[in-house]
Amino acid sequence: MSLKIAAESWPNPPPEMVEEPLIVVKEYDEERHKVAVEKMERLCEVGQRGKPSLVTDLMGDPICRIRHFPIHVMLVAEYGEEGAVVGVIRGCVKTITRGDSLYVKLAYLLGLRVSPTHRRLGIGTKLVEHLEEWCKKKGAKYAYMATDCTNEPSINLFTKRCQYSKFRALTMLGQPVHAHYRPINSSIAVVRLAPRLAGAVYNQLFAYSEFYPKDMELVLSNKLNLGTLMAFPKKYLPKWDPKTGILPQNFAILSVWNTKEVFKLQVKGVSPLKQACCVGTRVLDACMPWLRLPSFPDVFKPFGVYFLYGLHMEGKHGGLLMKSLCSFVHNVARDDSRCGAVVAELGQRDPIRKAVPHWKKFSWAEDIWCIKNLEDAKQDIHIHGLSDWITSRSSALPIFVDPRDF
Template sequence: MSLKIAAENWPNPPLEMEGEPLIVIKEYDEERHKVAVEKMERLCEVGQRGKPSLVTDLMGDPICRIRHFPIHVMLVAEYGGRGAVVGMIRGCVKTVKRDDSVYVKLAYLLGLRVSPTHRRLGIGTKLVEHLEEWCKKKGAKYAYMATDCTNEPSINLFTKKCDYSKFRTLTMLVQPVHAHSKPISSSIAVVRLSPRLAGTMYNQLFAYSEFYPKDMDLILSNKLSLGTFMAFPKKYLPKWDPKTGILPPNFAILSVWNTKEVFKLQVKGVSPLKQACCAGTRVLDACMPWLRLPSFPHVFKPFGIYFLYGLHMEGKHGGRLMRSLCSFVHNMARDDAGCGAVVAELGQWDPVREAVPHWKKFSLAEDIWCIKNLEDAKQHIRQCGHSDWLTSRSSPLPIFVDPRDF
């Protein structure tokens, strides 16, 4: 079956064309589309038969994952005369740094879903194309998406049908929240920085990183940002004045984003026996916390996540200080009911990776980022005077992961 695609702004778009079903791409309307979108999300989150699956609860807000970007949109694909929702995609436009410290407008595409009964009909491709056009009108020069390296259908759609190129490979590190608290050395000081001071430090530390957002001040002052924390040896405490802007020789810094206020996750499809075994580890950990056993959090009911961003460390003790900061955040999460994990995403060249505690079984070794130039590449080079971003697919520079992307 072939489908005819119509844009919403067509005058009086027909319900059928030459007797064939018609797909109409529209902007999301909460009153009209919310129930159908939530239903389709549930249909698309069913994992492989016989295997556990990770499902997302958007808590009644289908655009929650893009709402905190100033420029965002959600498109839906309606099928036939009744307007049944059979596909959707979300996107946003932000201004970020390239590897040459030039700011460019960049579109981020996420949440592509097509109803299981309407796949292989070109709906996903058309949703991507319509979203790209919307982003271009908002000034975006590039568009990118991120997905697990095992998600071959998504990778093939973007790279083979939509002309995206594999660009960067990142690692997602997941640390479960245990029932016991993690110790922090008495020789280490952990201080909270004001959003203004944190922004000044980040502008300095990430001056030559990729994807560093121009509106960093808005991120740090967002209600979902739980703060920026810095760790350094206590011996520096009497001498170090953060107002000077001079950084101590040994330190680590990170910020915390509270995604549990936006969406929650849940693991389904696990046998009752395995659930009972995991519950046993929690009971044992709670009863004997001094043993510091690696208990398994209750991920079989909806749980939230703390996302770490802006991770940076310096000095010969930087790794130890970063581990202490991660322990500090773990203890924050432990005291926050319903928080099941602490997550960070880092580039494969980033030395901070080695210092972030995580469980390999839960972590994602290869999160693939694919990118596309929305302009003509040759024209782009003439206008900007530098090579296209796609020519630097391998870069040792750190990548700043925007917490709003997660």
């Protein structure tokens, strides 16, 4: 009689007779795992039915969200003798600032999924632990993850089982792209900066921020980067020489990342009545365009997003200039039939939040970032003379959101 049969036939089998499920964590192999991973992640989406949810379509590329990092990996969890894929997690390692002019290697964990039929078996914990070990071998000293504040299962997994700490809270601001162009003040000049000049400006502005990537030049030269825009009063235009490195007294700057070439989003679980109301706004807008109604786009079909990053403003006109830049990007997105929204993520104390147009129904009030020290903090202080980033830094510092993280 096998151990498994004996345990099943015993009313209360002792622990040593209970067979542990066979779970093996491996690196993702496209030829072997691609179809199974896509099927498993669709099952995870089915579990969200009954309430509105934002679903991500990876467009047949399971590692699309990490492939633009030089150091990245995707792990899969195989269950049982047949090796069924029941879980996945993605991760990358990058070098970023921690707010005190020092750089540190940081791991970013994302895309954790466990099949609804195989939960409560410790698969999520095992995937996180294996990915942490992989990242430590690549030199990562810290690891972090990001999730919506309402995602209690994910927060509990990381904070209670994996010893992560809640670190920063950010706000996701979404602006649907509607049928009309947004006006831009005629006294404002909007110029596009070359990648090298944009990098020099960002290095100057974000040197003492948190999470600013050391490989910023790779971000700005990436094919998904649509460009870096700067706005300032036209009266400064003949006076400003970018070669001097001296920035105008009043300006705003941001860059645009084209996520629609990587993945698409779709809103599911919305009642037919609400969908009909959204269709009604578009019909009314088409019949009476002179009213310039902000009609709701068709987000119930897959749509793309322009992600704004590197947002910064200075001077008494900074707010107006930032709004003009956002309007400029909206107008570009309006001409792109595949783009349904413009999104930015900012720290909750960042004054730029007030200058970025957004809809409350299309935004997330709190995006939680949780972080963990992968090394012994006391040993790090003793050897390197460094304070532990998690406990020593103030949340008032500017936060740079890497567009590759979105």
